[in-house]
Amino acid sequence: MEDTTDPAARLNALLADGDETLATAESLTGGLVGSRVTDVPGASAYFDRGFVTYTYDAKRELLGVSRESLDAHGAVSKPVVREMAAGARDRADADWAVATTGIAGPTGGTDEKPVGLVWFGVAHAAPWGTEESFVRAERAVLDGDRDAVKRCAAERALDALVRAIEDVGGERVEDADG
Numbered sequence: 001m002e003d004t005t006d007p008a009a010r011l012n013a014l015l016a017d018g019d020e021t022l023a024t025a026e027s028l029t030g031g032l033v034g035s036r037v038t039d040v041p042g043a044s045a046y047f048d049r050g051f052v053t054y055t056y057d058a059k060r061e062l063l064g065v066s067r068e069s070l071d072a073h074g075a076v077s078k079p080v081v082r083e084m085a086a087g088a089r090d091r092a093d094a095d096w097a098v099a100t101t102g103i104a105g106p107t108g109g110t111d112e113k114p115v116g117l118v119w120f121g122v123a124h125a126a127p128w129g130t131e132e133s134f135v136r137a138e139r140a141v142l143d144g145d146r147d148a149v150k151r152c153a154a155e156r157a158l159d160a161l162v163r164a165i166e167d168v169g170g171e172r173v174e175d176a177d178g
Contacts, residue, residue: 007158008036014165015046015096022161023092024050025063025084025099027075028118032154033100048092053084063087076101076113078137085121086135097123098161102142104149116142118153122164136164 015022024034034050037043051062056075059065065083073079081101089097102118109115118140126132138160142152 006040007155007162008040010162011037011158011165012040012042014162016042018045020046020095021048021092022046023048023088023094023097025088025097025121026050026052027054027059027084027099027101028104029100029150029154029157030054032150033098033157036154036158048094051088051091059084063091074113076103076117076119078119078139081119081121082123082135082137085123085137089123089125093125095125096161096165097121098157099123100153100157102149102153104146104153106146114141116144116149118142118149118156120153120157120160122161124164124168136160 022037024037026033031050031052034047037047053059053062056070059070059075059080060067063084064087065080069079069083081099084099084101085097088094088099099121100118103109103113103115105115109117120138120140121135123135124133140156142149144152
């Protein structure tokens with residue numbers, strides 16, 4: 001049975017002891033993921049910082065996303081969201097990072113990348129020497145107007161993060177995105 005508890009509350013339950021930290025890297029959600037995290041009392045025990053990187057330059061400068069990935073795939077892509085998540089994790093020296101990039105609309109969509117397309121990335125820093133650090137990416141196409149896409153994307157990002165944290169449970173996690 002799927003857990004229908006608010007993902008921000010689930011995240012808080014998982015990280016509230018303060019042993020692990022979290023950073024966010026957001027494009028289309030413009031800070032909504034970080035806002036949702038801090039909606040729950042106690043988030044200061046684990047939430048370190050958020051990067052809102054709306055432009056190519058911001059993604060490169062603040063998160064270390066490669067020019068090559070942006071040029072070859074565009075900002076709304078699996079390679080870029082993976083680099084965003086890893087960059088946030090590494091620049092914040094956090095245990096966990098979650099990233100979002102997508103097309104909220106109402107314009108900007110194409111046949112290949114429609115309005116509502118969102119990529120989510122989750123990065124984990126396992127202890128040095130364990131070789132268990134990972135970055136995952138998930139794709140979704142969300143319905144609704146700009147506001148609905150952004151809000152749903154923020155919730156889906158938190159859900160992806162919570163699932164990754166729950167999956168770790170002491171076992172090695174393979175790259176879920178292939």
